[in-house]
Amino acid sequence: MRKWFLPLALVSLAALLLSGCSTGRGASWPALTSDGELAYLAGGSYVYAIRLSDGTEVWRFPAKANRKLAFYAAPALTPEGHLIIGSSGTTHTLFSLDPASLDPESGEPLIDWTFDDARDRWIAAPLVTETGIYAPNVDGNLYALDFQGRPLWSEPFSAGGPLWSRPTSDGEHLYVASLDHRLFAVDAATGQAVWADSVTLDGALAGSPALGDSGTLFIGSFGSHMHAVDATTGHIRWSIPTKGWVWGGPVVNNQTVYFGDLEGYFYALDTENGEQRWPSIQPDGSVIGTPLVLDEQIVFTTEAGSVYAVSETGEILWSTQVGGKLYAPPVLAGDFILVAPLEADFLIAALDRNGNQVWTFTPEK
Numbered sequence: 168m169r170k171w172f173l174p175l176a177l178v179s180l181a182a183l184l185l186s187g188c189s190t191g192r193g194a195s196w197p198a199l200t201s202d203g204e205l206a207y208l209a210g211g212s213y214v215y216a217i218r219l220s221d222g223t224e225v226w227r228f229p230a231k232a233n234r235k236l237a238f239y240a241a242p243a244l245t246p247e248g249h250l251i252i253g254s255s256g257t258t259h260t261l262f263s264l265d266p267a268s269l270d271p272e273s274g275e276p277l278i279d280w281t282f283d284d285a286r287d288r289w290i291a292a293p294l295v296t297e298t299g300i301y302a303p304n305v306d307g308n309l310y311a312l313d314f315q316g317r318p319l320w321s322e323p324f325s326a327g328g329p330l331w332s333r334p335t336s337d338g339e340h341l342y343v344a345s346l347d348h349r350l351f352a353v354d355a356a357t358g359q360a361v362w363a364d365s366v367t368l369d370g371a372l373a374g375s376p377a378l379g380d381s382g383t384l385f386i387g388s389f390g391s392h393m394h395a396v397d398a399t400t401g402h403i404r405w406s407i408p409t410k411g412w413v414w415g416g417p418v419v420n421n422q423t424v425y426f427g428d429l430e431g432y433f434y435a436l437d438t439e440n441g442e443q444r445w446p447s448i449q450p451d452g453s454v455i456g457t458p459l460v461l462d463e464q465i466v467f468t469t470e471a472g473s474v475y476a477v478s479e480t481g482e483i484l485w486s487t488q489v490g491g492k493l494y495a496p497p498v499l500a501g502d503f504i505l506v507a508p509l510e511a512d513f514l515i516a517a518l519d520r521n522g523n524q525v526w527t528f529t530p531e532k
Contacts, residue, residue, distance in 0.1 A: 195255070196492075197507035197514060198241035198292065201500035205266065207250060208507060208528075209238035210514050214252050215530060216266060216276075219501050222517060222526035228252075228264060230273035236260075241292035241333075241495075243300070245314055249279055251300055253289020261289060261302060263316060280316035291375075292333045294341070298355065301341055303330030309343055311358055320358030326351055326365075332375040332416060335384070337398065342384055344372035350386060350396060362401040368394055369406075374416030374457065377424065379438050385424045387413025393426060393436060407441040409434065415496065416457045418465070421479065425465050427454020433467060435481060445481030456496030459504070461520065468493035468506055476522060487522040 197210040205225060208215045212232040216225040229236065237256035244250060250264040263279040270277060286306040293302035299319050300312045307326050311319035328347025335342045340361055341353040348368050352361035370390025377385045383404060384396040389412045395404040411430030418425050423444055427433045431453050435444040452471030459466040464476045464484055472491050476484040491511025498505045503517040503525060513527035 195239055196494040196509045198239060198495050199498045199505050199507050200242045200244065201498055201505065202244055202248065203501050206500050206505055206515060207242040208514060209240055209242055209252060211237055214238050214242060217515060217528050219503060222528045224530055226269055226274055226276055228275045230275040240289045243293045243295045245295055246297060251293050251295065253302065255288040255290060259285045259288055261285065282312060282316050285310065290331045294334045294336060296336055301334050303334060303343065305329045309334065309353065324353050324358045331373050335376045335378050337378055342376045344376055344386055346371045346373065348372065350376065352401065366396055366401045366403065373414050377417045377419045379419045381438065383438060385417045385419060387417060387426055393417065395441060405441040407436060414455045418458045418460055420460045425458045427467055429453045448477060448481065450475050455494045459497045459499060461499060466497050466504060468497055470494065472508060474506055474518060474522060485522040487518060489516045
């Protein structure tokens with residue numbers, strides 16, 4: 168059996184979980200999103216906007232580094248194109264930025280509003296729907312806001328344990344995963360629990376649940392299992408053991424759930440019964456980020472700095488060594504697949520759909 172050495176951030180997380188600490192720094196690596204013209208990178212001291220056509224910087228926020236601010240949660244876009252981003256620093260502010268309105272002096276985007284009620288860091292990306300913004304915080308609360316930053320519920324939903332992953336929604340309900348092993352269903356309109364009891368699983372839940380067409384939620388755990396849970400009742404339909412902890416959320420496509428684990432295995436399971444579609448693949452390192460379904464291929468990244476594309480039958484179509492360590496999931500941005508490595512000479516690499524590197528982004532000092 169192969170043994171993979173977990174990076175310092177993961178070792179630190181394991182120690183925090185075992186000690187019962189509720190806050191922890193979390194996933195301290197860059198995170199990406201895109202609107203099809205620009206890529207938005209949360210990368211430590213700054214949020215960057217990068218032009219997709221050539222990989223050049225358009226703006227950064229803030230214009231000058233603020234030691235109280237740090238950004239690791241993936242930015243989220245509202246229907247009006249505004250950017251929602253939370254700080255993982257000592258200042259726990261959630262910002263709404265207008266990417267189209269730049270300050271004429273600093274060049275940074277103007278702030279629409281801020282939300283400062285959270286008591287801890289923003290590790291997870293907020294979920295944005297047509298009705299509002301649902302932002303999970305390490306303080307254990309899910310905050311619901313309208314597009315002007317005003318609360319939608321009389322009080323936030325309290326999950327108790329730290330929230331490190333974006334909720335999943337079916338339009339009426341929100342499905343929320345917590346580090347204290349529990350999965351919740353929440354009414355999106357009222358913020359009230361839907362199930363009589365939360366579902367308690369066998370380990371911490373650090374990834375977002377995936378919702379299948381049959382009304383089943385799929386979520387992996389630090390108990391080394393992939394679980395299928397009935398979204399209506401909260402009953403566990405099946406649980407399949409994995410070689411290692413499952414950190415990232417899975418993705419569902421064509422009645423198959425795809426995901427990787429920290430031991431360096433990549434899986435494809437039948438959504439109905441959990442049976443393997445094909446033998447698990449062993450890439451060159453731990454698989455942490457959620458896979459990306461692209462046409463008839465599934466793209467995923469590894470801690471060893473590689474990007475893989477596999478077919479729906481388990482054939483490796485291509486692999487590319489980007490460099491650094493890839494913990495965040497790949498992101499589709501126009502014609503490109505974007506990845507954001509840690510400990511590399513650049514912050515973003517743009518690949519075409521055959522895995523060829525087109526450009527990289529390195530910010531100016």
